Amino acid sequence: MSLQFEIVPVTPFQQNCSIVWCDETKEAVVVDPGGDIHLLKDKVNELGLKVVKLVLTHGHLDHVGGTTELAKELGVPVWGPHKEDAFWLQGLARQSEMFGFPLTEAFDPDRWLEEGDEIPVGNQTLQVLHTPGHTPGHVIVHNSDAKVAFVGDVLFSGGIGRTDFPKGDYQTLIDSIKGKLWPLGNDVTFVPGHGPISTFGRERASNPFVADEMPLY
Numbered sequence: 551m552s553l554q555f556e557i558v559p560v561t562p563f564q565q566n567c568s569i570v571w572c573d574e575t576k577e578a579v580v581v582d583p584g585g586d587i588h589l590l591k592d593k594v595n596e597l598g599l600k601v602v603k604l605v606l607t608h609g610h611l612d613h614v615g616g617t618t619e620l621a622k623e624l625g626v627p628v629w630g631p632h633k634e635d636a637f638w639l640q641g642l643a644r645q646s647e648m649f650g651f652p653l654t655e656a657f658d659p660d661r662w663l664e665e666g667d668e669i670p671v672g673n674q675t676l677q678v679l680h681t682p683g684h685t686p687g688h689v690i691v692h693n694s695d696a697k698v699a700f701v702g703d704v705l706f707s708g709g710i711g712r713t714d715f716p717k718g719d720y721q722t723l724i725d726s727i728k729g730k731l732w733p734l735g736n737d738v739t740f741v742p743g744h745g746p747i748s749t750f751g752r753e754r755a756s757n758p759f760v761a762d763e764m765p766l767y
Contacts, residue, residue, distance in 0.1 A: 552674075554572075555568050555698065558589055558590055560589060561584045578599040578672075579671050582613040585615040587620045591620075604617055607700065608702050614642070628659040631659075631687045674693060681726035681727075682723075683704065683723025684713060685715065690704060699738055709757070
């Protein structure tokens with residue numbers, strides 16, 4: 551048995567929504583359902599999965615915009631992010647106006663996530679780490695057996711998350727990456743909130759923002 555995932559880019563920001571499932575039980579979670587929920591439902595049906603909950607890494611609109619509608623249609627709870635992102639979720643109407651998105655009403659999840667929490671996915675488990683910096687309540691989830699992490703907007707292939715939003719902080723973000731992500735292992739594949747997947751090892755070697763040792767040219 552193992553953990554599987556499929557990425558479905560959604561919204562005009564092409565946010566990487568991940569459908570993550572246990573291939574033994576076919577139970578699944580949807581990480582960051584930012585919008586285009588018809589695409590998500592179609593993919594879930596195509597894969598023959600049963601979604602048991604929605605998981606949010608942080609409160610930005612392109613990651614959470616489809617949450618309320620999808621949770622209602624599937625009859626499942628919403629977990630995450632960390633409670634420090636409550637102000638982002640309460641400001642979703644303003645975010646919608648700012649980005650020209652359809653109106654998304656404020657909501658609270660059924661459960662806030664904390665460092666050390668575990669999210670069951672069939673016979674598999676996702677571990678939760680609190681990784682502030684991009685937003686104060688950002689979390690990432692990872693599975694050590696499959697060596698995969700879903701990191702939202704903390705880290706990208708060749709880049710890092712923005713820190714110019716309210717309550718963002720550059721040094722806090724760098725500390726989250728180096729202190730929380732790197733110890734998970736160089737061989738861990740990560741799915742960022744946008745763009746291609748990569749590995750922590752590759753980013754440690756080549757990412758200009760967080761590489762351990764940049765080569766001299």
